[in-house]
Amino acid sequence: MAPTQGPRAPLEFGGPLGAAALLLLLPATMFHLLLAARSGPARLLGPPASLPGLEVLWSPRALLLWLAWLGLQAALYLLPARKVAEGQELKDKSRLRYPINGFQALVLTALLVGLGMSAGLPLGALPEMLLPLAFVATLTAFIFSLFLYMKAQVAPVSALAPGGNSGNPIYDFFLGRELNPRICFFDFKYFCELRPGLIGWGVTACCLMVKAVQNLKLIAGVLINLALLMKEAELRGSPSLAMWLVNGFQLLYVGDALWHEEAVLTTMDITHDGFGFMLAFGDMAWVPFTYSLQAQFLLHHPQPLGLPMASVICLINATGYYIFRGANSQKNTFRKNPSDPRVAGLETISTATGRKLLVSGWWGMVRHPNYLGDLIMALAWSLPCGVSHLLPYFYLLYFTALLVHREARDERQCLQKYGLAWQEYCRRVPYRIMPYIY
Numbered sequence: 001m002a003p004t005q006g007p008r009a010p011l012e013f014g015g016p017l018g019a020a021a022l023l024l025l026l027p028a029t030m031f032h033l034l035l036a037a038r039s040g041p042a043r044l045l046g047p048p049a050s051l052p053g054l055e056v057l058w059s060p061r062a063l064l065l066w067l068a069w070l071g072l073q074a075a076l077y078l079l080p081a082r083k084v085a086e087g088q089e090l091k092d093k094s095r096l097r098y099p100i101n102g103f104q105a106l107v108l109t110a111l112l113v114g115l116g117m118s119a120g121l122p123l124g125a126l127p128e129m130l131l132p133l134a135f136v137a138t139l140t141a142f143i144f145s146l147f148l149y150m151k152a153q154v155a156p157v158s159a160l161a162p163g164g165n166s167g168n169p170i171y172d173f174f175l176g177r178e179l180n181p182r183i184c185f186f187d188f189k190y191f192c193e194l195r196p197g198l199i200g201w202g203v204t205a206c207c208l209m210v211k212a213v214q215n216l217k218l219i220a221g222v223l224i225n226l227a228l229l230m231k232e233a234e235l236r237g238s239p240s241l242a243m244w245l246v247n248g249f250q251l252l253y254v255g256d257a258l259w260h261e262e263a264v265l266t267t268m269d270i271t272h273d274g275f276g277f278m279l280a281f282g283d284m285a286w287v288p289f290t291y292s293l294q295a296q297f298l299l300h301h302p303q304p305l306g307l308p309m310a311s312v313i314c315l316i317n318a319t320g321y322y323i324f325r326g327a328n329s330q331k332n333t334f335r336k337n338p339s340d341p342r343v344a345g346l347e348t349i350s351t352a353t354g355r356k357l358l359v360s361g362w363w364g365m366v367r368h369p370n371y372l373g374d375l376i377m378a379l380a381w382s383l384p385c386g387v388s389h390l391l392p393y394f395y396l397l398y399f400t401a402l403l404v405h406r407e408a409r410d411e412r413q414c415l416q417k418y419g420l421a422w423q424e425y426c427r428r429v430p431y432r433i434m435p436y437i438y
């Protein structure tokens with residue numbers, strides 16, 4: 001019998017039925033999007049494209065490539081880190097230690113891919129392999145989540161997450177039982193959150209750009225080859241401006257996440273959520289294969305984009321990034337050291353836990369300024385795809401739903417944690433994400 005914790009946490013995501021539906025719906029949606037992006041009509045809401053046969057989905061080459069990718073990222077994770085950071089305090093008052101070398105892993109991956117390309121690695125073939133790669137990533141996520149579920153059977157009760165331990169196997173498999181599953185120093189959740197999927201997304205974005213360039217008989221690669229790309233582009237043509245913008249914005253987002261890797265230690269995923277199918281599939285399959293949807297769409301449906309509109313879109317992305325980074329950094333600095341001169345002057349509310357809440361600066365504007373910035377960026381990633389199709393706006397729609405739901409979950413947790421102080425914060429900062437609207 002699985003160990004359970006004291007009082008049961010309220011069920012989320014519609015309980016066991018909702019979790020069972022999501023187990024099927026999430027992979028189905030991902031494959032629908034992958035197929036729709038390459039189809040002529042590119043319809044988001046059209047009838048689902050019929051799934052190709054196993055002979056198209058299953059490819060030993062894709063499996064090998066995927067395992068090599070996971071192996072490479074695991075090896076880079078284990079390299080000496082410039083810093084080892086401590087996570088938030090756990091139930092047993094201990095703190096876990098995490099290597100801060102994600103940006104280093106990104107740069108080394110880019111260098112390795114660049115070197116591989118100059119030695120003839122056909123990176124432009126990757127977009128053709130997206131379906132079999134997504135298939136093996138989904139399979140891996142299922143198998144890995146099963147391993148995580150079994151591993152939690154032998155974990156001490158203090159290592160379990162507040163949710164995900166209802167006793168219902170489907171619900172617990174989906175939500176995740178153990179908070180920070182690890183083997184020695186290797187932390188599975190922290191590794192998956194930022195490495196294989198996020199870096200994979202960045203590389204997928206580059207590959208789609210390479211493919212777009214190859215359509216014009218050009219070869220290019222990541223970072224090292226960027227210079228070659230510019231030169232070649234000068235000589236023979238270039239990817240579309242829309243493709244540049246989408247990939248540029250998304251590379252900035254991926255690079256920023258890895259540069260500020262330590263900040264991930266204070267996010268809900270690490271401090272509150274268990275590690276189960278939702279995050280394993282989300283990190284390894286959903287992020288690289290659906291977050292690159294706009295670039296996939298543009299590869300098959302090039303869109304004209306003029307300079308004035310491109311400038312407006314850049315301004316929207318810059319505004320979103322400014323808010324997103326400013327808010328996340330401000331909270332992270334404050335949580336690490338409230339007397340840091342960058343945050344010491346901000347107004348705060350004291351709580352019974354001894355922790356304080358910011359009520360001025362970014363966190364005095366709305367209760368989730370970081371979500372607002374993220375959503376503005378999401379809009380900027382879709383706009384280069386024009387307005388003729390709804391498909392490239394999927395990310396914006398999904399992300400709005402995800403963040404509204406996430407905000408409600410966080411609100412519940414904060415009310416439980418901070419009680420009256422949280423109610424006072426809500427009174428002083430009445431809007432959740434969008435000032436005067438929501």
Ligand SMILES: NC(=O)C1=CN([C@@H]2O[C@H](COP(=O)(O)OP(=O)(O)OC[C@H]3O[C@@H](n4cnc5c(N)ncnc54)[C@H](OP(=O)(O)O)[C@@H]3O)[C@@H](O)[C@H]2O)C=CC1
Binds near residue numbers: 268335355363374
């Ligand atoms: N691209 C994607 O798919 C996704 C991106 N994100 C992004 O990840 C980032 C992190 O999001 P997430 O983990 O959901 O949540 P937050 O980083 O917003 O963390 C919420 C926590 O911050 C603390 N907090 C809340 N209000 C205050 C305040 N006024 N002063 C000080 N601390 C406060 C509370 O924790 P405590 O008090 O315990 O510190 C609260 O639980 C966001 O930028 C989000 O947009 C998130 C999900 C998906």
Ligand SMILES: CC(C)CCC[C@@H](C)[C@H]1CC=C2C3=C(CC[C@@]21C)[C@@]1(C)CC[C@H](O)C(C)(C)[C@@H]1CC3
Binds near residue numbers: 253269282
């Ligand atoms: C598909 C499911 C319904 C939900 C899966 C959700 C996950 C894909 C996301 C949950 C929180 C995430 C974060 C990021 C990526 C997406 C997931 C894993 C993040 C790493 C993106 C980059 C940001 O800068 C960040 C703040 C580090 C993000 C942290 C949360």
